[in-house]
Amino acid sequence: MALPAIDSNGSGVTVAVRPRAARLRSRTGAVRLNGVLFTLPAILLVGFVIVLPLVQAAYYSFTNWNGATASWIGISNYLNMFADPELRRSLINSLSFFISVPFGLIPPFITAYLLHKDIPGNKLFRALIFAPTALSWVVIGMIGRQFFALHGPVSGLFGLFGGTAPNWLADGNYALAAVILTFNAAIFGINTVIFLTGLATVDRSTIEAAWLDGAKEWQVIAFIILPAMRRFVEFVLIITVVTSFTGLFGMIYVMTGGGPGSATMTLDFAVWRRAFSTGAFGAGAAIGITLMAMTLLGIALVRLVMRERNAA
Numbered sequence: 001m002a003l004p005a006i007d008s009n010g011s012g013v014t015v016a017v018r019p020r021a022a023r024l025r026s027r028t029g030a031v032r033l034n035g036v037l038f039t040l041p042a043i044l045l046v047g048f049v050i051v052l053p054l055v056q057a058a059y060y061s062f063t064n065w066n067g068a069t070a071s072w073i074g075i076s077n078y079l080n081m082f083a084d085p086e087l088r089r090s091l092i093n094s095l096s097f098f099i100s101v102p103f104g105l106i107p108p109f110i111t112a113y114l115l116h117k118d119i120p121g122n123k124l125f126r127a128l129i130f131a132p133t134a135l136s137w138v139v140i141g142m143i144g145r146q147f148f149a150l151h152g153p154v155s156g157l158f159g160l161f162g163g164t165a166p167n168w169l170a171d172g173n174y175a176l177a178a179v180i181l182t183f184n185a186a187i188f189g190i191n192t193v194i195f196l197t198g199l200a201t202v203d204r205s206t207i208e209a210a211w212l213d214g215a216k217e218w219q220v221i222a223f224i225i226l227p228a229m230r231r232f233v234e235f236v237l238i239i240t241v242v243t244s245f246t247g248l249f250g251m252i253y254v255m256t257g258g259g260p261g262s263a264t265m266t267l268d269f270a271v272w273r274r275a276f277s278t279g280a281f282g283a284g285a286a287i288g289i290t291l292m293a294m295t296l297l298g299i300a301l302v303r304l305v306m307r308e309r310n311a312a
Contacts, residue, residue: 054292057285065282077286086262087287090270093176094291097183097244097266098298104184104191104240105233111188112195113221126196133189137247141254144182145169169256172263179255179264183248191236198232199225234306241298245291267291 061077063070081087111129115122135143148154148168155165168178202225210220226233249268252258258265258273265273267287275284 058289060282061286061289063282065285066279067281070282073282077283078290080283081287081290086265087270089262090265090267090287093263093265094245094267094294096176097180097248098241098294100180100184101237101240101244104187104244105236107184108188108191108236109195112192112199113225115192115196116199126193129189129192131189132186133193135186137186137250138254140182140186141251144178144185144251145255147182148178170260172260175256175260175263179248179252182251182255183244186251187240187243191240194232194236195229198229201232202228230306234302237302237306238299241302242295245295245298267294 060070062072062074064073064076081091115125115129119125132140146152150165150167150170154168158165166174168174206224206228207220210224215223245266246268248266249272252264252266252269253272256264258269268291271284271287271291274280274287
């Protein structure tokens with residue numbers, strides 16, 4: 001279809017007028033092109049730093065790679081994860097950290113709820129709770145090691161009541177529990193701060209209306225506060241799940257070294273031990289890929305549960 005022509009000021013010069021839709025498409029295309037050009041450096045950086053190494057790790061996980069040469073062995077590295085007792089224990093330990101995630105959420109939420117109610121000493125408690133979040137996992141591991149030492153504070157509590165405390169970090173029956181408790185204590189502060197932020201976004205008038213209607217406190221929390229904080233709860237769940245799978249190497253290395261034996265070894269610790277301690281880089285790559293898959297599955301599970309609760 002020919003474009004309409006108009007006479008410009010009666011001079012006899014005609015100008016083709018582009019339809020509005022065509023102008024909008026042209027402008028949108030220019031904006032998209034600019035967006036691609038501006039983000040291209042970041043895309044290339046992510047590709048070289050994350051995607052390419054990930055593809056290489058996936059390839060080497062099917063090989064017997066010693067860091068110099070690699071020979072294709074198929075899925076043997078993955079099958080060995082279930083045949084090797086040490087790796088089986090690492091898998092179970094990682095799942096134990098994942099199962100403990102609710103214990104890293106409930107106490108922080110209760111604490112945040114109490115602090116949000118402006119109890120006496122509110123600001124002091126907030127500062128004390130937030131301060132440990134600045135510590136690295138290595139420092140947290142050092143503190144946990146001293147805390148659960150044979151003559152440390154926990155063992156001292158047993159002595160006060162005339163009991164005999166076990167050697168927490170040297171006994172395979174207690175070492176994992178001590179590390180899991182340290183992990184949940186370490187994430188207590190940051191999770192409390194995030195929940196406090198979420199509580200500040202809840203509409204106060206809705207809560208007050210519920211009080212006036214005779215709602216009990218647990219009903220206000222369950223049916224008003226938690227649904228309003230759904231995105232914050234989901235965020236805390238996701239970062240806690242990711243940390244439980246992939247962020248504990250430094251703490252475990254300092255606190256127990258993965259021992260006694262493999263009692264506290266997790267999959268992220270097993271990656272280091274297999275790859276850099278024994279030189280089995282192919283096996284380490286397979287463990288790393290498995291760990292990534294478990295982390296993504298955990299995140300997907302959290303998203304699915306939160307979506308179903310929101311739909312209900």
